[in-house]
Amino acid sequence: MAKYIIKRVILAVVTVFVVATITFFLMNLVPGGPFITEKSISVQAQEALKEKFGLDKPLIVQYKNYMLSILQGDFGLSLRQRGRTVSDIIGSRFPISARLGGISMVVAVVIGVPLGSVAALNRGKWGDKVITVIATCGAAFPSFVICTVGMYIFGVHLGWLPTMGLTAPANYILPVFALSFYPMAYITRLMRSSMLDVIGQDYMRTARAKGLSQANRLFRQALRNAILPVITYVGPMLAYLLAGTFVVEKIFVIPGLGGQFVSSILNRDYTVIMGTTIFLATLVIVINALVDIAYKFIDPRVQLK
Amino acid sequence: MTKKNPLSLQLKVEDFLPATDAEKQSLVQMRPGVSFWKDAMRRLSKNKVAMVSLAVIVIIMLFSFVVPSLYPYKYEQQVKGSENLYPLKYSQQEQARIDAGEKVFPHVLGTDDLGRDYAVRVMMGSRISLLVGLIASALILIIGSIYGAVAGFFGGWADMIMMRIVDIIYTVPDILMIILISFAISEPMKNLANQPGFHWIQTVGVNLISIFLVFALLYWVGMARIVRSQVLTLKQNEFVTAARALGASSGRIIGRHLLTNCIGILIVTTTLQIPSAIFTESFLSFLGLGVAIPMPSLGSLASDALNGLTSYPYRLLAPALLISLIILSFNLFGDGLRDAFDPKLKH
Numbered sequence: 001m002a003k004y005i006i007k008r009v010i011l012a013v014v015t016v017f018v019v020a021t022i023t024f025f026l027m028n029l030v031p032g033g034p035f036i037t038e039k040s041i042s043v044q045a046q047e048a049l050k051e052k053f054g055l056d057k058p059l060i061v062q063y064k065n066y067m068l069s070i071l072q073g074d075f076g077l078s079l080r081q082r083g084r085t086v087s088d089i090i091g092s093r094f095p096i097s098a099r100l101g102g103i104s105m106v107v108a109v110v111i112g113v114p115l116g117s118v119a120a121l122n123r124g125k126w127g128d129k130v131i132t133v134i135a136t137c138g139a140a141f142p143s144f145v146i147c148t149v150g151m152y153i154f155g156v157h158l159g160w161l162p163t164m165g166l167t168a169p170a171n172y173i174l175p176v177f178a179l180s181f182y183p184m185a186y187i188t189r190l191m192r193s194s195m196l197d198v199i200g201q202d203y204m205r206t207a208r209a210k211g212l213s214q215a216n217r218l219f220r221q222a223l224r225n226a227i228l229p230v231i232t233y234v235g236p237m238l239a240y241l242l243a244g245t246f247v248v249e250k251i252f253v254i255p256g257l258g259g260q261f262v263s264s265i266l267n268r269d270y271t272v273i274m275g276t277t278i279f280l281a282t283l284v285i286v287i288n289a290l291v292d293i294a295y296k297f298i299d300p301r302v303q304l305k
Numbered sequence: 306m307t308k309k310n311p312l313s314l315q316l317k318v319e320d321f322l323p324a325t326d327a328e329k330q331s332l333v334q335m336r337p338g339v340s341f342w343k344d345a346m347r348r349l350s351k352n353k354v355a356m357v358s359l360a361v362i363v364i365i366m367l368f369s370f371v372v373p374s375l376y377p378y379k380y381e382q383q384v385k386g387s388e389n390l391y392p393l394k395y396s397q398q399e400q401a402r403i404d405a406g407e408k409v410f411p412h413v414l415g416t417d418d419l420g421r422d423y424a425v426r427v428m429m430g431s432r433i434s435l436l437v438g439l440i441a442s443a444l445i446l447i448i449g450s451i452y453g454a455v456a457g458f459f460g461g462w463a464d465m466i467m468m469r470i471v472d473i474i475y476t477v478p479d480i481l482m483i484i485l486i487s488f489a490i491s492e493p494m495k496n497l498a499n500q501p502g503f504h505w506i507q508t509v510g511v512n513l514i515s516i517f518l519v520f521a522l523l524y525w526v527g528m529a530r531i532v533r534s535q536v537l538t539l540k541q542n543e544f545v546t547a548a549r550a551l552g553a554s555s556g557r558i559i560g561r562h563l564l565t566n567c568i569g570i571l572i573v574t575t576t577l578q579i580p581s582a583i584f585t586e587s588f589l590s591f592l593g594l595g596v597a598i599p600m601p602s603l604g605s606l607a608s609d610a611l612n613g614l615t616s617y618p619y620r621l622l623a624p625a626l627l628i629s630l631i632i633l634s635f636n637l638f639g640d641g642l643r644d645a646f647d648p649k650l651k652h
Contacts (some may be wrong), residue, residue: 142591142628151614281481
């Protein structure tokens with residue numbers, strides 16, 4: 001077990017390092033540098049700016065400085081938002097995205113797990129068929145389709161829900177629906193197949209032979225075993241939600257980190273792009289590693305490699 | 306007849322007599338053997354959902370590859386005076402031409418704010434989406450299968466290092482890297498397009514090439530893992546030992562014996578990659594990182610439609626529903642293929 005944990009942690013650290021390195025060199029691949037588009041700036045001013053941001057030094061020195069400073073949690077200054085540090089921008093934007101993503105994650109699990117279980121327990125009946133159709137369609141609709149079509153139907157056409165910002169609780173309904181639809185559909189399918197697998201196991205028959213009540217069998221035996229594969233989906237779900245927030249925050253004009261990332265790409269705010277990429281990638285990689293390690297503790301049947 | 310000595314090497318004469326008719330009869334094949342392909346195709350053709358999906362895919366392909374070249378309007382053609390028309394409506398000039406007895410092809414889905422026929426733009430958009438899906442999957446198939454087969458076949462240190470690289474790429478959040486790479490290489494690609502001999506980049510579009518490059522760089526890892534695990538079990542087979550004993554090179558064994566033996570799983574995985582590539586392309590186009598103007602993509606069409614959502618909702622609904630239909634059909638067809646090629650996997 002200790003060996004596996006060490007291996008997993010090393011892999012995570014190496015991956016974060018690789019991502020940071022790739023990010024740094026990709027950003028420097030773009031010719032012209034960050035100030036080339038500001039035509040009004042004189043050559044001297046450009047030089048001064050470059051010196052201020054340390055861009056006049058050789059690439060390898062810049063790389064070393066950047067890596068050392070991000071180790072201390074310092075992502076540098078934003079090139080476009082005067083006087084703000086990248087850490088400051090991430091710190092103010094990220095909680096909004098995290099809350100949105102967290103609610104969506106909870107909604108996806110809370111709806112997906114019961115739906116999948118119900119489908120498995122009613123296998124072949126109409127309830128199962130309806131749920132399977134919903135889950136299949138859910139996996140086919142890109143988040144921007146759900147977002148925009150939902151916005152049109154409920155926001156513009158019917159006028160029931162607000163379509164902008166994130167001020168009132170009602171504002172959360174559409175973004176959360178759009179974000180959680182795909183993970184919910186996926187969890188439903190996952191839960192259905194794993195539940196079907198579990199209720200066919202010998203220990204379920206044993207539980208029944210022992211005279212345990214149906215509620216006990218379902219919730220204490222079946223559900224606890226069947227829910228395990230859902231835990232492995234937490235990592236991919238996180239990555240999906242991350243991508244989803246780019247679209248959702250752009251459409252619903254939510255001042256979160258995803259929308260910020262997209263606009264910083266369009267504005268070519270290099271330091272913000274680098275900082276956000278490294279921050280989000282680290283987040284996903286660390287949570288993935290934690291989930292993998294936790295999974296081995298929760299399910300002792302899983303073989304350690 | 307005397308009893309035959311069990312140690313005698315004398316041959317039995319009756320073993321060398323011509324076969325009787327009864328013996329011949331027993332060797333006649335009653336019905337032709339069912340090959341792997343025929344078996345899979347039979348299972349597939351019985352799967353109604355998969356066949357309907359296939360029909361939908363074929364229809365969409367006809368509309369996106371054949372119909373635009375026969376269509377009276379071109380996707381970048383701006384019809385003066387026909388801006389922002391509603392579906393099946395005509396502008397004043399066009400109405401005048403109709404009154405004069407001329408035939409004017411109707412704008413089935415109206416026109417956009419620059420007077421471009423929307424129906425042909427949606428068709429071109431789905432052509433881009435399908436092309437991205439098919440080419441990206443082909444790239445993934447080639448890179449992933451070769452990488453996975455090499456790692457699985459050679460094993461040992463090579464396998465160890467190659468699979469650690471796969472692990473790293475696997476844990477990198479792909480969307481972040483795609484956005485980053487397509488952003489970072491778009492400028493160098495534009496410069497490259499101006500060099501002699503690289504003008505084709507301009508016609509294909511810089512962002513589209515970035516997308517392919519990104520798929521080729523990042524998305525093959527899933528395929529590599531699947532192929533590797535297949536090759537690990539396949540290489541234990543006697544035919545590999547036999548091929549090696551006959552002096553076949555490693556490359557020949559991988560290409561002719563190992564990869565051909567996991568053809569089923571290759572087909573299934575590739576088909577299921579198509580919708581995921583289309584998914585990602587539409588996502589990037591929606592964010593403004595996809596195809597270059599004036600080329601439409603279903604994602605960018607939906608993104609543009611957001612501006613006039615109250616007046617022209619069908620401009621959003623048409624590309625949005627079409628992209629969902631394409632992804633849904635490929636998903637269902639891929640599931641059908643999986644059931645057909647590998648019935649053991651069926652839940």
